[in-house]
Amino acid sequence: MIFSIIKEGGSEGEAVQVCLELLNILLRNSASDQALLTTIPGFDQLLSVLNIRGTTYKFSQAKTINLLSVLDIINLLIKGGPEIDPERDSEKVANKTVLVQKKVLDHLLMLGVESKCAPIQVRCRALQCIGDLIADHPKNLEELTNKRLGEEPALNSVLRILSHPSSEQESMAVDYLFKNCQRNPGGETMLASTLILEPHSMIHAPSEKQINMSFGSVLLHGLTTGENEGDLEIQQDTKTLEMQYHEKCQEVEELQKKIQADEAELNDLLECLGIEEQKVEKLSRRLRELGEDVDKLLETENDE
Structure with a gap:
């Protein structure tokens, strides 16, 4: 279950x-x-x-x-x-x-x-x-x-x-x-x-520095150092794209909220129309029982 x-x-x-x-x-x-x-x-x-x-x-x-x-x-x-x-x-x-x-x-x-x-x-x-x-x-x-x-x-x-x-x-x-x-x-x-990037700076670093760095630091060092200016430019572009991505996510969320609000409003309107239609049907049936020509009455109302 x-x-x-x-x-x-x-x-x-x-x-x-x-x-x-x-x-x-x-x-x-x-x-x-x-x-x-x-x-x-x-x-x-x-x-x-x-x-x-x-x-x-x-x-x-x-x-x-x-x-x-x-x-x-x-x-x-x-x-x-x-x-x-x-x-x-x-x-x-x-x-x-x-x-x-x-x-x-x-x-x-x-x-x-x-x-x-x-x-x-x-x-x-x-x-x-x-x-x-x-x-x-x-x-x-x-x-x-x-x-x-x-x-x-x-x-x-x-x-x-x-x-x-x-x-x-x-x-x-x-x-x-x-x-x-x-x-x-x-x-x-x-x-x-x-690791994709080679830690170039560590290859040429003194052995004492290598010993003192933790394993996690070595890995992070390999990713963040040894990058040329082109790599830094790519990083900046990536950061910009990430910001744009977050903005788009927010826009999608706002659009979904608006769609939900519009759907709720439309449902309310359809519900009201359904109630009015029931009233018209009930009134028409009552008028016919009283001998009134409902179609003729509606035509007259439309002409006015």
Whole structure:
């Protein structure tokens, strides 16, 4: 029943919100329910809430709440509730594997990186979920490093957020993701292999400087230094395009609000016309009962 409602409502609606809250409660302190969830057909319907590709750029309050609720459920499957037996770590690893097999990484990258219109709390939670999925899971980290957003590696896109974070919260979420990358054997090497730009300035830097810089600083240094004036110009153009993109998103949202208002006004008008038509029909019927020629009366009224 819960999954049928979620399937019908998608990421919108109060009914879906209630179902997700109920599901959160059922899973929070039940390891058996968590293990069962990934095996039932309704699990795919639950994950479909995260799929916003091809949908409207508008994120209503209900849609935001529902997205966060599903991300909370994913977090429960990955990390378990507050009273879950630590000996069930193998089940958590299995859940991570299943989630990635079901293309959850694609949805999370869309929410956390690609969708600039998504609310900041949704973007940050999605980035944190990616970090949890790859923590102590080399196979999932390999899957992530193979993902591409457009023409560049997905991790490269995530790393770029650090150079222009929209908030401290977003910067911390990206940092959390990369720290979890390093929890895997060879994680640092795998991360470095995703860089497109060569850190030229580091090649010629003194060895002492290289030693003192953290791994994250080296990666960020490789992206932000060694760029020529043409690269800086591209950066500026990209920033301008991002601003224009946000403006267009706002325009689309305002247009949708106007369309909704116009539709409401039209519905009210149609309702009024329907009531008036019923009155005319009732009056015409009564006049005919009294022997009046209604058609003739209407013709006379039109002539006047």
